[in-house]
Amino acid sequence: MLAFINEPAVLSIILAVVKSIILVSVAMFHVAYATYFERKAIGHMQVRMGPMRVGPHGILQPVADMIKLFFKEDIIPEKADRTVFYFAPVISFVAAISSLSVIPFYKDWYVANINIGLLFILAMSSLGAYGIVMAGWASNSKYAFLGGLRSSAQVLSYEIAMGLSLVGVMIMAGSLNLREIVEAQNKLPYGMFAIPQILGLFVFLVAAFAETNRAPFDLPEAESELVAGYFAEYSGFRFALFYAGEYIAMIVMASLLTACYFGGWTLPPFILKALPWLGLVPGVVWFVLKVYFFIFFYYWIRATLPRYRYDQLMAIGWKVLIPLSLLNIFITGTLRILKVF
């Protein structure tokens, strides 16, 4: 009766489901502790302790937060557009978490190894903006509405810069498959695209901050201006979905940064040559450490920089980042034709 399980197609589906479940649970755990770590890290930067009450050094704070968010009343404003209001956080969350499926954490550690991995992530991150715009519209609140408008404009303009900055990587690797991109980097003596693609890296880094609505580009949720921006009217679990979506998007961007510019799970060959015993450490450790570093970098920036103004943000996107990324494509393309690499 269970013979159909041995069919290769069925087997691969089961495998994908199991992988997805593992990935989602690991990702959600990371989201919970990313919030804790953010509060701790920023707390210490600001001469305070951060959460200290729940468990030793507040280690159980995410659990308490989660319980609280689960049991909070799910308030829907009377004049809200109910259907859209229900779906907005789901879209935001699903778009973020499905991007995780194509990220190679280690040689064979991925849910889907598709040839257009990079394109898939870009597509998903722009889909996430729909959730924000819809939330802003459906809440029928002016603050949320302004937040949604800001977000749509921001995501639109920074997406172009981000996509263009990744073109350099695509040219160098000759592929859109994230696994092949990582492997292409390992063939270089210094083991990462961060050095030849320094311009692209800069553009990507800035655009990633804007894509994920993080400081200094956190205009859609600017607390001091728009109170909470697009999710001002959300509460309870729907709010948690937005929150989780934002953190997963952050993890996705950090992973993308690691995979496309910093050699993914590999170590630069010259380091391995100098310290061969480092080769014994499984590659996933390097991947995760790199991702943690970039997440920390996000927090670091948040504690340091003031917030940009809406028009300044647009000016940076269109007048600085897009020309820079075009220049990067030109340089990379020229070098490629001249067979420098």
Add this chain to the structure above:
Amino acid sequence: MSNITMRELKEDIRTGLKTKELVLSMGPQHPSTHGVLRLVLELDGETVVKCTPYVGYLHRGTEKLCEHRTYLNALPLSDRLDYIVSMANNVGYVLAVERLFGIEAPPRAKYIRTIVSEMARLSGHLLWIATHALDIGAMTVFLYSFREREWLLDLFEHLCGARLTTSYPRIGGVRNDVTEEFLDSLYEFTEEFPRRIEEYETLIDQNRIWLQRTKGIGVISAEEAINWGLTGPVLRGSGVPYDVRKFAPYDAYPWVDFEVPVGKNGDVYDRYKVRMQEMRQSNRIIKQCIERMPKGPVMAPDAPKFTLPPKEKVMSEMESLIHQFVLITKGPIAAPEGEIYSAIEAPKGELGFYIVSDGTGRPYRLRLRSPSFVHASVLPRLCEGHLVADVIANIGTIDIVLGECDR
């Protein structure tokens, strides 16, 4: 938005699309309107077309309440004006009453009052830089400056038992003398504080985003600033060196050295610079006061009709007990008839007390000239034509406290 009715939609289609400004009510409950200020913004996209401030959400009728209290009993009401710097308000009030009665506080009391006014200025400016930076998005400055403010509030507590609503100065002096520990700790603070100011400046002073958000924002020329009746750092940011401490010196200000920092462009950045420099000057004043403070009484001795007798005497002498009783219940009977306007340089600007006396123990009318009220009126001038984010920067830069604005 989504609640446009079908009929309206049809009307729009028939007559052609028309655009309308989005009316956004910002406040009275809003994280960065600094209390309960309400701004009604008419927005064209993100641009503010019209900005109307509404005040009065914190109105407690302070002026009217003063009419029913003796001069002495009205003192605690001044705490609640600008509750961040209550010490400065107290000093302003007692000075006005002293001028009405023609009493002179002894030199030591004058020095102490100067010290506490400057401490109040520091704590007010520290709160200002904390919230102003937080509004613009630089959240780290907030707790750094609160660390120093805490130090000052602890010193206030040491001095008079209260951190916020101090009511420490008295008509004719101050309530009690300062202790040696207080002066030592304060001196230590003045030694340390310039370094701390540098610390805040490292965080934002040269930050490109900070410069972009503050330079050329909320510009007001010197002439306009005078016409709007602006005072304090907001006026000095436009380059007018007007400071009550220099123009009509009171307490110990004529005996200490300090400069009045002025800006040039009259924008948010210059006002920020002026306040940062003012903190350094305040620090200098406090230091000089501690060094030069003479010994002596802290209450005017020759005016038992106006000032409360010392507590020990109340406990031991019949005369003093009677004085205390009469002063508290009836107030000073022999208040001269007349009118007086007396102003001090409060951290926010010129804080004026206009007292009309009809010869009884209570003021016939007490009018407050509060800088926050005047400054709130200039908001439309600063905001219109700019973006929503600039509204926040402008509220921060005029540094208003609604307790004082609504009174």
